Amino acid sequence: MTNDLVNQTRRHFFNDCRVGLGAMALGSMMSGEGLLSAESLDNATNPLAAKAPHYEPRAKNVIFLFMAGGPSQLELFDPKPKLQELEGELIPESYIENQRFAFLKKDAKLLGTRRKFAQHGKSGHTVSECLPHLASIADDVAIIRSMSTDVFNHGPAKFFMNTGFNRFGRPSMGAWVTYGIGSESNDLPGFVVLQSGPRGPRGGSPNWGSGFLPTTYQGVPFRGKGSPILNLDNPAGINGSRQGDFIQAVNDFNRLRLADTNDPEIATRIAAYEMAYRMQSSAPELMDLSDETQETVDLYGADPAKPSFANNCLLARRLVQRGTRFVQLYHTDWDHHGNPDTELKGTLDKVCKEIDQPAAALVKDLKRLGMLDDTLVIWGGEFGRTPQGEPRDFLGRDHHIEAFTMWLAGGGVKGGAAIGKTDDLGYYPVENRVHVHDLQATVLHLLGLDHLKLTYRFQGRDFRLTDIAGEVVHKLLA
């Protein structure tokens, strides 16, 4: 807080307030430039101000398409003729010594896929018939078939993917990123979460929580319908003009108290009220898809009247356009164990259809807008699924942590790259294993952040997203 600012606010209060606050001041605030605009506040008062990374970044923004439940890599990305051949047989004992499963018994039989695979694009990426739209952007996408994680239950595994640790209470990737480099947006949150599918992701808010970081950095869930943020709408009986009176009056009093107490927290609060006011118009504007062309809406397969993954992909692009740093989309219903409504035929078809076109459209749209170079798109779930089938009434597989598939595009990623291979049964990686911590280190690296240096001291220890591990996957970089 500079003395100038104090003087200015003091002058303002005593000169203007008695004669009635000028419409001019309010007018300037309504147009988005407050008396004390976000730009005029330094980092001490605006914790979300954009900050320089550790080194030259490849990507500025991240859109993480989180496929909650654990998509089957064996049906989508990683065909195994051997598995086909051995279908119905027991898995060799050597594979499952010391392995634990959520539901599966050791006598589960191997299960070949029913899906057809083909190679696509110049890169020759192998993708199954379930994802025809992804096949159309094959050369923009790097596929990692050797992902592995540590935990095999949904909640803990999601925490692990998001926070690098399998229990509640650590900051999520989006929180770390906004803590590290802030946000480019002055009137929208730096980290936004969108959700689609039949229910919320397991684990809930800790997946996008700020853990022990200040709550400023936590993900803000935007709702797909109605008001996107809680309490964003004015209360009944307060219109835009009354809300303007209100913000102005609150901040006038706060400025006076600032002058009296010299407490810089009050300056932050003044900025927070102004940002809140701007969000009240910018967030509904964001959610309103009517200014998108029909061609764009069709590209995504979106229906603006109905919340969907397609709408959320389009919203993610709009958020990034407006400076939001990290957008995470959750789409649930990938947990295909083989029960009547969670199986690898109809249910898998349905969920693939929900996500395939929009995810591919997002990459295409970013590319044609010249935004793909700056925006890292990540697709994947918390783990994959077992080569063994489950002995249930329908086709299904159990949770598998040793090997699964994710893809990335844009933001400094080498399009067309295929990273890692698994063994004949798709059980273990045999080449370039990429652990979750490695992926996290790589995401931070692309944003210009060194995962070893992005730390926060809590309970006597310097914590980081990658816990005590993680190595950047250089093969993934363009």
Place this chain on the structure above:
Amino acid sequence: MLSHQRMPAMTQLSYLSTVLAFLMTCASLTGRAEEVDYIRDVKPIFAKHCAKCHNAAKQESGLRLDLGGGAIRGGDGGPVVVAKDVANSRLLKIVRGEDEDVERMPTEGDPLNSKEIATIEAWIAAGAKVPEDEMNLDITSDHWAFQTPTRATLPSVDKAETVRNAIDYFVLARLQTEGVGPSEEAVRPTLIRRLSLDLLGIPPTREQVDAFVNDARPDAYEQLVDQWLASPEYGERWGRHWLDLARYADSNGFTRDFGRQIWKYRDWVIAAVNAGMPFDQFTIEQFAGDMMPDSTLDQRIATGFHRNTLINEEGGTDQEQFRVDSVADRVETTGVAYLGLTLVCARCHEHKYDPISQREYYQIFAFLNNCDEPQMDAPWAWQVEQGIVARRDDIRGQIKEREEALAAQAEEFTKKQVEWEATIKPEFYRTLPGPTQAALGKKVEERDDAEKKLIVELYKTTEAAREAFPLVKEIADLKAIEPAIPTTMVLSEKKEPRETRIHKRGNFLNEGDRVIAQVPSVLHSLAAEADEATRLDFARWLVDAENALTPRVIVNRYWQRFFGRGIVETENDFGTQGSLPTHPKLLDWLAVEFVESGWNVKAIHRLIVTSATYRQASRHRSELAAIDPTNKLLARQSRVRLDAEIIRDSTLAASGLLTRKLGGPSVNPPQPEGIYLFTQDPKPWDTEQGEDRYRRGMYTYFWRSSPYPSLVVFDAPKSNVTCTRRARSNTPLQALTLANDIQFIEAARTLARDVLDRDDSSDASRVELMFRHCVARRPKESERLRLQELLAAQRKAYADDPDAAAALIGAEKPGAKDAELAAWTATARVLMNLDEFITRE
């Protein structure tokens, strides 16, 4: 004392070979035994081959060979060296690879050569003598926090006239060294508001402020302190602080996050704080109330402290993994909340910074690893008196009879159940919890007992079952009239002890040595009643007068609550990586005072709030900005944003809506719609309409996966792990909450109505009244004018827009006075959004 495992009986064959070896050794060494010197000859051998794994930090198998005393003491498997008894000195067999249970040592690196083995043997044969200084195995540390605190004499100060009690001597002395003077005492309205928010968690009423401002008695302030320390809200305010540490919540956490009943524990905390229960007793009852002689219901309820851990009900989880995690959480909580030590660091490896070994971590773990975790009946006293508990028991008896009759028809029952299972539709299936789905996925005969029960109970809820078996309906009807008796989650000590082993790298599947409950050797020793120390011994040890850490950690946290930061800033880390105390002698003086007062919490609180240090003004002084930007010297008080619950409570109190009711089940005040869009399952939330709508924030039902939004937005802890200090963020979402959330609008409306009812003299007078309701002090002239200007503008706007006026005040149909009330509501809304309103100054 540690009790050691017996040596395994030797087989005859190995016995023979040992004797043979012994005879041969005696022959070869006769006459040379005196020449072996431990330090010169033996210690280098141990250092070379053994001490890498058998040292103070890493006592593999409980054995140390870095000091001679360790060899004499032996390890988990018993003695390894018996003086002058080569045959019974197991160490020799082990290094030769002749031991039955242990492979040849060392497992890594070269084995000992015959000369080295002969040297050790000669040393044993000669009596295994070790110099005195090698016999002391205590781990010591000269780190300040491990030394017993002593009461320093009060330093002398120049300006003794500003001193009010001992605290001020220490603070002034430090200020004097830095050449800085203290701040003046805060003005009375600020002082009473500060005290009220700190002790009670609600702002003072206007009447209380007036009375205090006009109270000419020299001890007016002290009178107020005593009155409030005795008022029930004190227990709520300070109980809530403790609940942060206890990670209290009303649901199980993780993904399913089902509800739980443990509010009786919350009420126990409030009652104990209000009763002034000494802190040592407060601790012992929470850690081991169930193990106290003739334990009372309340003492067992108190053990809920360590039941506030999470429970994972996701399908397919390994329950042992999550049980182990919850015990680890108890260790971590204990370390942080009591000892100010990051014990968790030693879960997977030796502590990198503090003298705590991984073995010692699991020795503490062992204290807490021996519990069952039941849900216990905790009836109200009136339920016992009115025979309601007896009636419940009678009904349960009738249910039992019918269940037995039903069990006699088991075959028929299962047949019908299987028929019903075949009719389950996907829509219904989808609504079932994971474990139920998993059980349904199996054939009846493949289900384990728990799964069988799950499906049987599910089937019993169906119409099909009731039709087929009238007993099912009778049982359901009886259950419907069974009186509800509160239950609560408690600890109960297992009769058959659970074995505790080291988890290598923290992985519970990778078990290492067995350990026995014991406290870290760097800390004071534990006096156990029986051979094996128990959870009760551990509880007493935590609050033993010898404990150098607990009293310091506790008073430091009190200090933090009253000043915004602790004397030790890292309130959860008093180890070598923590920050040093700003006022070490003051901290120790308070710690000693606390223990000598009989762990009297109220006395310490009284001491702190009656100090001149506490009573200073909080204004930032420009001359201090450079030398003390974060107020470490305490040359002023701090401005501290209120805790989440207190913001809500203040709003309700200022408007007069607050319901003054202590305890009871948690409640569902109004919250914005759409909270559960992002959780796996929607939570039941039946918004309260009566007085429970306006209860204090601490009674709001806390769902871990989707906590009450206005609490979270103001940094209420998420209750997944212990919280020793709340974050104080300052965000736009907070602004939106205070500005637009329905509960805050209701409060503004009510305050407006109240002020209009109370005072009809003039706008100026009403504006002043409203201002004082919210921030205790009188407005300055400029502030009053600004409020009047706002009021006039709102009055005009709402007169022009009667619909908006009616909407703001929540009127069902428009009325003549709507615009007036709306204008005052808009004014009250501004005051309740001020930084000053949500800050303790």
